[in-house]
Amino acid sequence: MALAQAKTDTLRARTADLSAGGSGWLGAARRDAAARLAAMGLPTKRDEYWRYTDPASLTQAAPIPAALFDAGDEAPVFDGIEAVKLVFVDGVFDAGQSDDPALAGVEITHLSAVDGVDIHWARDIYGVLETRGQIPVQRPLATLNTAYATEGFLIRATAKAERPVSFIYLHQSETSDALIHHCIKIDQGAELTVLENGPAAARVTKVMEVEVADGARFHHIRAQGRDHERRAVTHVFARVGAGALFKSFTLTANGCLTRNEQVIELVGDDGVAHVAGAAVGDGTFHHDDTVFMTHEGLRCESRQVFKKVLMNGAVGVFQGKILVKPGAQKTDGYQISQSLLLDGDSQFLAKPELEIYADDVKCSHGSTSGAIDETALFYLQSRGVPKRVAQSLLVLAFLAEAIGEIEDETIAEDIRSRLEGWLQRHEH
Amino acid sequence: MLEIKNLHVKLEEEDKVILRGVDLTIGAGEVHAIMGPNGSGKSTLSYVLAGREGYEVTEGSATLEGEELLEMEPEERAAAGLFLAFQYPVEIPGVGNMTFLRTAVNAQRKARGEEELSAGDFLKIVREKAKTLKIDSEMLKRPVNVGFSGGEKKRNEILQMAMLEPKMCVLDETDSGLDVDAMKLVSEGVNALRDQGRSFLVITHYQRLLDHIKPDFVHIMAAGRIIKSGGPELALEVETNGYADLLAEAQ
Ligand SMILES: Nc1ncnc2c1ncn2[C@@H]1O[C@H](COP(=O)(O)OP(=O)(O)OP(=O)(O)O)[C@@H](O)[C@H]1O
Ligand SMILES: [Mg+2]
Numbered sequence: 001m002a003l004a005q006a007k008t009d010t011l012r013a014r015t016a017d018l019s020a021g022g023s024g025w026l027g028a029a030r031r032d033a034a035a036r037l038a039a040m041g042l043p044t045k046r047d048e049y050w051r052y053t054d055p056a057s058l059t060q061a062a063p064i065p066a067a068l069f070d071a072g073d074e075a076p077v078f079d080g081i082e083a084v085k086l087v088f089v090d091g092v093f094d095a096g097q098s099d100d101p102a103l104a105g106v107e108i109t110h111l112s113a114v115d116g117v118d119i120h121w122a123r124d125i126y127g128v129l130e131t132r133g134q135i136p137v138q139r140p141l142a143t144l145n146t147a148y149a150t151e152g153f154l155i156r157a158t159a160k161a162e163r164p165v166s167f168i169y170l171h172q173s174e175t176s177d178a179l180i181h182h183c184i185k186i187d188q189g190a191e192l193t194v195l196e197n198g199p200a201a202a203r204v205t206k207v208m209e210v211e212v213a214d215g216a217r218f219h220h221i222r223a224q225g226r227d228h229e230r231r232a233v234t235h236v237f238a239r240v241g242a243g244a245l246f247k248s249f250t251l252t253a254n255g256c257l258t259r260n261e262q263v264i265e266l267v268g269d270d271g272v273a274h275v276a277g278a279a280v281g282d283g284t285f286h287h288d289d290t291v292f293m294t295h296e297g298l299r300c301e302s303r304q305v306f307k308k309v310l311m312n313g314a315v316g317v318f319q320g321k322i323l324v325k326p327g328a329q330k331t332d333g334y335q336i337s338q339s340l341l342l343d344g345d346s347q348f349l350a351k352p353e354l355e356i357y358a359d360d361v362k363c364s365h366g367s368t369s370g371a372i373d374e375t376a377l378f379y380l381q382s383r384g385v386p387k388r389v390a391q392s393l394l395v396l397a398f399l400a401e402a403i404g405e406i407e408d409e410t411i412a413e414d415i416r417s418r419l420e421g422w423l424q425r426h427e428h
Numbered sequence: 429m430l431e432i433k434n435l436h437v438k439l440e441e442e443d444k445v446i447l448r449g450v451d452l453t454i455g456a457g458e459v460h461a462i463m464g465p466n467g468s469g470k471s472t473l474s475y476v477l478a479g480r481e482g483y484e485v486t487e488g489s490a491t492l493e494g495e496e497l498l499e500m501e502p503e504e505r506a507a508a509g510l511f512l513a514f515q516y517p518v519e520i521p522g523v524g525n526m527t528f529l530r531t532a533v534n535a536q537r538k539a540r541g542e543e544e545l546s547a548g549d550f551l552k553i554v555r556e557k558a559k560t561l562k563i564d565s566e567m568l569k570r571p572v573n574v575g576f577s578g579g580e581k582k583r584n585e586i587l588q589m590a591m592l593e594p595k596m597c598v599l600d601e602t603d604s605g606l607d608v609d610a611m612k613l614v615s616e617g618v619n620a621l622r623d624q625g626r627s628f629l630v631i632t633h634y635q636r637l638l639d640h641i642k643p644d645f646v647h648i649m650a651a652g653r654i655i656k657s658g659g660p661e662l663a664l665e666v667e668t669n670g671y672a673d674l675l676a677e678a679q
Contacts, residue, residue, distance in 0.1 A: 376518050376519075376520045378478075378480050378481065379518035379520065380528070380532075381501065381502035382479070382480075382502050382505075382512055382514075383503075383528070383535075383536075383588060383592065384503050384506035384507050384532050384533075384535045384539065384592065385503060385532055385535045386501075386503050386535060387503065389535065390503075393528075393531065394520070394522075394523070397520065397521060397523045401522070
C-alpha cells in the first residue's frame with residue numbers, strides 16, 4: 001500500500017542525513033529495517049497508538065533545540081554505585097571519559113566493532129526483537145533506530161556480573177540528535193544489572209533489545225536526566241525465557257517530551273517480568289508510558305507499576321496492555337497506573353487494556369487519578385509536620401510501590417533521594 | 429492553659445452552623461471531660477482547635493497559654509503544645525509508622541529550637557513507650573494505621589501523644605473500640621502523662637473511661653453549646669439517666 005505523500009515526505013526529511021550503512025550481518029539488519037520503515041512511514045498524531053502524544057517533534061527533520069541544564073553540585077544519579085561506566089556525549093560514545101569495558105563474565109562490544117563481521121551472537125537479537133515487537137502495533141521510531149543507529153553496545157553476560165554496567169548520557173549540544181541502540185543477552189543462569197542515566201541529547205531515539213535466557217536475571221534501572229527541554233522516545237524489547245527474571249524501573253523527572261515504550265514477551269514457563277516507573281513533572285512535561293506485555297508461557301508473572309506526579313499543566317499518559325495468549329494458563333498479570341495531580345491544571349490519560357485467550361488466569365488492572373489526600377495531610381500537620389514536608393512524605397508514599405520494584409536497596413535509596421530533591425525544588 | 433471564648437463555627441461550604449458559642453477554660457494540670465449526644469459538635473470543637481480545614485470561625489477565640497490558636501497553621505499549634513487524638517485515626521499507606529513518628533518529633537523539636545533526636549535515641553524512647561502500650565515492633569514498622577484494628581489505632585494515638593509530650597491533650601473518643609484491657613492500658617498511658625503542666629480534654633460517651641481517668645470537671649455539650657458543667661458526678665448522672673432531663677432543663 002502506498003503511503004500518503006505527507007508520510008513519505010516526513011520520512012524522507014527525517015532520514016535525509018542518515019545512512020543505513022555497513023556490511024556483514026549488521027549492514028543487512030539495517031537495510032532490512034530501512035525497507036520496513038519505508039513501508040510503514042513515521043507515526044503521526046492521527047495514529048491510534050499516538051492519540052495522546054503528538055510525535056511531530058520526534059519525526060520532524062531536525063530536533064527542536066534544547067537548552068543545556070546545569071544540575072549544580074548535585075552528583076549524578078548512580079554516581080555512588082560501583083559500575084563499569086560507559087559515557088556518551090550527545091549520543092556519541094566517548095572512550096576517554098569511560099571505564100575500560102572489562103567486567104568478568106560480561107562481553108562489552110561497541111556496535112561499530114562488529115560492522116562488517118559476518119557472524120556474531122547479536123545477529124539473533126539486533127533488529128530481531130524489534131521486528132517481533134511490531135506486531136500487532138507498529139513502532140516505526142524503533143525501526144528508524146535499527147536502520148540508522150551507529151551508536152550503542154552489544155553486551156553479553158555469561159555469568160553473574162560482579163558490578164552493573166552503567167550508561168551515562170551527557171547532553172552538551174543544544175541541537176544534538178541521538179540514535180542509540182543496545183543489544184543485551186543474558187545467558188542461561190547469568191545475571192546483569194544495567195543502569196542508564198542522563199538526557200542523552202536534545203532529542204534521543206533509543207532502542208534496547210534484551211534477551212533473557214532461561215533462568216537468567218536482568219535488572220534495568222534508569223533515570224532520564226533533569227533537562228527540561230529534552231525530548232526522548234525509548235523502546236525496550238525483551239524476550240524472557242523460562243524461569244527468567246526481567247525487571248525495569250525508570251525515573252523521569254522533567255523533560256519536555258518522553259515516550260517510553262516497553263514490549264515484553266514472556267516466552268518460557270515460570271518467567272517473571274516487572275516494569276515500573278516514577279515520573280514527576282512540572283509545567284511543560286509530557287510523559288508517556290506505553291507497555292505491551294505478552295504472556296505465552298505457563299505460570300508467568302508480570303507487573304506494571306506506573307506512578308506519575310503532575311503539576312502546573314503537566315500531562316501524563318499510560319497505555320498498558322496485558323495480552324495472554326492461548327494456552328498461557330496460570331498467568332498472573334497485574335497492572336496499575338496512577339497519577340497524583342497536585343493542581344487542577346494537570347491531566348492524566350490512561351488506556352489500560354486486557355486481552356485474554358486462556359481461561360485459567362489471574363489478571364488485574366487499575367488506573368486512578370487524584371489529588372493529595374487532605375485528611376492524611378491534616379493528620380500529619382496536626383502532629384507538627386510542616387505542610388511541605390507532609391506533602392513530600394505523601395508524594396513519596398504515592399510513589400513507593402513503583403520504587404519498591406527496584407531490588408537493590410542502595411539504588412532504590414538513590415532514586416528516592418532524587419525524588420525528595422525534586423519535590424523540595426517544586427514546593428507549591 | 430486553654431481558654432475558649434464564645435466560639436461560633438459553621439461549615440465553610442454550607443450554611444450549617446455547628447458550634448454556637450462555646451465557652452471553656454481549662455487550667456494547667458486539669459482534666460476536663462466533655463460528654464454529649466451524637467452530632468452535638470464535640471469532634472468539630474476538637475478539629476477547630478487543631479486547625480482542620482473546612483470550618484469557619486465566625487466569632488470567638490481559643491488561646492493556648494495566651495496565644496491565639498485559631499490564627500496558626502495546624503503544625504504551629506502542635507509545636508505550641510496542642511495534641512488531638514483523633515476519633516478516627518487516619519491511615520496513611522506508604523508512610524511507615526516509625527518514619528512518621530520521627531518526622532513529627534523532630535519537626536516539633538526543630539520548631540521549638542531544640543536539637544533533633546538522633547536515630548538511636550529516638551529508637552530507644554519509642555521502643556520503651558511502645559512497650560508500655562503493648563505495641564509490638566511489627567506494628568511500628570507498618571504504614572501508619574494501615575491494617576491496624578480499631579483498638580490498635582487508638583493505642584497508636586496514645587503512643588504519638590507520649591512521644592510528642594504535648595501540654596494540652598484533646599482525646600476524642602479514644603475509648604471507643606477498646607476492649608476492657610486496652611481501655612486500662614490507654615488510661616494508664618494517659619495517667620502516666622498527667623502532671624502539673626499538662627492538661628486534658630477528654631471527649632467520651634462513657635462513664636467507664638472516667639473511672640480510669642478521673643476528671644476534675646465534666647461538661648455536657650448539646651447542639652453546639654455547653655449546656656451544663658459540674659464535677660465527676662455529672663458523668664454518673666448521664667450514665668444512669670441519659671441526656672433527656674439535661675436537655676429539657678437547658679431549654
Ligand atoms: N465536614 C462536615 N460536613 C458536613 N457536616 C459536618 C461536617 N463536620 C461536622 N458536621 C456535622 O456537624 C454536626 C456535629 O458533628 P460532630 O462530629 O462534631 O459531632 P460529635 O459531637 O463529635 O458526634 P459523635 O458523638 O457522633 O462523635 C453533625 O451534624 C455533623 O454531621
Ligand atoms: Mg465525634
